[in-house]
Amino acid sequence: MVWLALLCCALLGVTSSSELMIRRRRSWIIDSFTLEEGHPGPFPYELGKIKVERSYQITFEIFGMGVDEHPEGVLTIDSTTGILSAHKSVDYEELKTLKLKLLASKDDKTLDTKLGIEISILDINDNPPRFPNDLYEVTVEEAVAQGTNLLSVLAYDRDRPETPNSTFHYEIGTVSPKPPNAEFVMGLSGQLSFRGCLDYEVGDVYKVLLVAKDHGEVVSLSSTTTALIHIQDGNNHLPVITGKTGTMTVKEGETGVVPLRLHVADRDLEHTPAWNAKYTIEGDTGGNFKVETDPITNDGILTVLKPLDFEEVTERELLFSVENEMPYYSCKVKARPTSGLWEVDTSGGPAGPVGAGPKPDSLRVTIQVEDINDPPMFTVLVHEAGLVENVAIGTYVQTVTAVDPDSSHARDFVYKIGKDPGDWLNVDPHTGVITTAKRPDRESPHVVDNIYTAILHAVDSGEPPMTGTATLLLHVFDQNDNAPTLSVNNVVVCIGDVPTSTNLTALDPDDVPFGGPFTFELLGEVEGKWSVDPLHGYKVNLVKETIVHSGIHMVELKISDLQGAFAVNNLSVTVCDCTATPSCRERRASSSTVGFGATGILFFALLVLMITLMLSFLMTCKKDFTFLKTDLPNGESLLSSNVEIPGTDCKIPTKPPTKFYLPVHDFVEIMQRTSSFKAVQESFHQQDYWEYNQRRSTHMYQYQEGSAKSGFLSDGGLLELLQQRMQRVQATEDDLHDYYPHLYADEGDDADPHNDQEKIDILEAVFDHRQLDDLGPRFKGLASVCTPAQ
Structure with missing residues (x-):
């Protein structure tokens, strides 16, 4: 690789500086440098040297990862010799490669060479395999079959993949408590299972240490985690009946009684499905009994569900059996081969054959039935x-x-x-x-x-x-023993220029064919006044002709059923002027209520008449009388006031009047004091009372169908006036305005001092009206008010 760098430098050396600014230079990567992770030092130590053959001096500089980028301060280069040095260790798990840029410059600071450098980090076995969790927990039944996967774990290693440093396997460390008939094993992929038989009585929780160990060439690293295996108690002990208590007798007809309790013992853990007893009954052909488990004592409680009959059977023989809620299970190890599962013998449970295992414990009991008095x-x-x-x-x-x-x-x-x-x-x-x-x-x-x-x-x-x-x-x-009747016995009809009608409904409590439809017929003198339409049916319209005047009319309506049975119904029809009294039509629904109010007014007026007549009779003068006592018990005295002879301003009658006349204004005052008769008050206030006050000063008030009474009404005229006013009252109290009495004088006014009346005290003795004849001149004014002139 060094010769490639020299070739590159030679090619770059023949390029002028002007060409560097115009043409992009080719970059060469030198990857022959390596850096071992976790190098112990001493630092710095030399990694290698970069050689660029030139006839002139070159200055080297490097930039990038490990120099001025993370991780800073790891690498340096000698600017003159080109030697790379490492100053501290690096972590392979953090960075796999360091990428740098190399610049070679001439003395005049112009760029001569530009190279890319990659330094590979060499991995060492510095990471053990790790488990994601420090603790694993799982709960399994005691009767779980061997080979069942109890738990799966998955470890990981951060060292370089597909190298011995990152390859590992699983092992079982320690087990506490150590089961005598079971062995825990780990699969290649981290599955925890067992072979043999788990035993709750040995330990309800097994603590298993799991190990993950790598295959490092220089050193082997490992880590551990803990698995807690909770064992649910299996039903490997059957309940045994230890005794019974109770009367073992039942009275016939009884239910809800408890004639028997069964007691059992079970060595499994209390209040678990392996301990909870479950009872069954054989011989209860009639379903008369039920047996339940006491949740606290595990006893079997026998209860009478349906009554027994002594006449059918005098005793019942029952067979009770008991087992647990959880099926019975047992496991025994027969052989322990070095590989694979062990040879075990199981009965019951999910791994055992159906019906295997011992039979449930049972007990036979006879229940006696006692005879009692049965009802007929x-x-x-x-x-x-x-x-x-x-x-x-x-x-x-x-x-x-x-x-x-x-x-x-x-x-x-x-x-x-x-x-x-x-x-x-x-x-x-x-x-x-x-x-x-x-x-x-x-x-x-x-x-x-x-x-x-x-x-x-x-x-x-x-x-x-x-x-x-x-x-x-x-x-x-049914028989035809009921005649048809009307649903109401009074109605209200408006008076008008055209015939008006009201709807009536007939009722008959008899069933078909003794009921409707009915036949309707008016009786009496109704020609041109009243008619019905239709003549057959369940409802009929009562038609009033225009000649019928306002007032209360009695109409006889004959109603016959299909068999000819009939009844004559007396119907009270109130005819009123709906235009003068707009609320007349609305009062149809409450006509009966208004009728009672009007009747009450009439009775009240008659009562006033009777009381006034009695007072008038008592005031009639007679020859024989008893003088009042002037000496009073408390020392006071009554002055004699009968010294004057009768004057000419008031004549007291010596006989009761043949007719009684009630002043209109007195009658109106009575009506005003009765709040329930506001309709009558309003009527009198607006007409008669107003008319009377207009004529009172001249004493010219006259009333039709009677002689001049100076503002008094005869008893016949009063009754007629009441009847007329009652017929014109067609509104409820809520429809009328409040009545405000006319103010004549304030209490205490002294308009006429000569008319003052003195207080008269009369002892609680037998009173004779003749005593009033000699009470004095001032009593004459009172007498003139109470008694009308002759």
């Missing part, structure tokens, strides 16, 4: 019968029969009615004959889908008494 049993649990409604009391319905399974109590029982919601039935306690106690009614609320349901009992005389139950479904057939 009906031969038919659901009876069905049919009756036409309204049949006579005592009509035969059905006969029920029961038997008593206990021979000692045979026929020693009575029949009773258990549930009879309408008290329709009687039952003979000895024969079971059922008859009617009432007339059946298909429309009764106790009949659902034409069926009346009753419960029957048969009660024996045992200790305690037992009861058998049966059901009676009584089909009730």
Whole structure:
């Protein structure tokens, strides 16, 4: 290679400096230099010399890796001689080659030669094979078959590939505890397995040291990792029944009781699938029992699932067997060849033959059945019968029969009615004959889908008494025993220039063919006033002609069913002016409510009339009377005020008036105090009350159909006025404006001091109205207010 460099220098030497700037020079690579990694020194030491033959002096320089690039400071070159020197060691695993540039210059600093240099790093065995993890863990069953791959590991070596330094193999180091019947082995690719039989009783965890060792020529390096092999206990000990406790007796009809507990022992690890017991029963042909495992004690608990019958069998013989949740397994080593798997003998488990191994432990137990008083049993649990409604009391319905399974109590029982919601039935306690106690009614609320349901009992005389139950479904057939009726008995109809109508619906609780469609017919003098359309169906329109005036009208409507049975329905029709009272039509839905309110107003007005008449009667003058006592118990006295003779400003009647007249303004005041009669208040306030105040000053108020009463209404006029106002009230309270009373005077005003009334104290004694005749002149004003003039 040196001669190639000399040839290159000779060729470059004949090139002028001007050509160096124009033409690219060829570069030669000198790769004969090597550098051993990890060289121990001493430093520096010579790697080699670069020779360029020239007739003139040349200066050498190098640049690149190991000089001014990473790793810096490794190499230097003598500028005059061209000797390369190494100053420190390098790592092959970090850099495989160092690449540099060599420049040779003349004395005038012009470039003479440019070369590329590669220095190869020689690998040494300085890296052992490494495992990725320092610890590996795996859990396997005790019954796992030999040769099974337990764990796989993979080591690596950073030394130069495909050299002895990077080639390695796996070994087993130490094993703790050392199994007497098993041996762990490592495969070429790092698979950990075993041969022989694992034994949980020897150790539940095996600690295995794994070794990876290389094949270095000068020195062999290795590293280790640890594998923890956790062994799950296998079922290599079967449970054994050690005893039993319990009464071993069951009363017939009982469920949920525990007559027996089985006790077992197992040498496997407690509360593992290899220890948990599993019980089976043979001989339980009726499925009357179940056996469960106590999770704490491992006992077998026998429970009665279905009731036993003493009359069928007096005892039950059961065979109990016990085994574990995990299948039984055993393994024994027979031979240990030097290569391959060992010869072993297994029974049960995943590697053993099916059905091999010892038989489960078992125990035979006899369960005694005790006799108890059984309830009577009906031969038919659901009876069905049919009756036409309204049949006579005592009509035969059905006969029920029961038997008593206990021979000692045979026929020693009575029949009773258990549930009879309408008290329709009687039952003979000895024969079971059922008859009617009432007339059946298909429309009764106790009949659902034409069926009346009753419960029957048969009660024996045992200790305690037992009861058998049966059901009676009584089909009730319909009769035409109900006449059609209207769904409502009052409606509201608007008055108008054209006939108006309202819709009515007829109902009949009877079934087909005793119901609708119905026939409708108006009775009475309805010609030109009322009519119905259509005449047949379930709904009908009541048509009001224009001549019908406002007010409350009674209309008789005859409704007949398909069989001719009929009823006359009295329908109250309120006719009102919907234009004068816009809410009249809306009040159809609440007409009944408004009717009650109007009726209440009328009754209240009549009550006021009666009270006022009574007061007037009491104030009537009579000849005989008893004077008031002027001496009071507390020392006070009552001054006599009857010293004056009757004046001319007020005449007190000596007889009760033949007719009572109530001032309109007093009636309005009464109405104002009753908040529930706001509609009447509004009506009086807007018309009569306003009119009265306009005429009050001249005493000219007159009322039609009565004589001049100076602002008073007769009792007949009052009733007529009430009736008219009630017919015109067609709105709910929420539709009217609030009424604000007229202000006449504030309390305390002294407009007329001569009309002041003195306080009159009357003792709690028998009061005679004649005592008022001599109370004095100031009482005359009060008398004139309370009593109308003659």
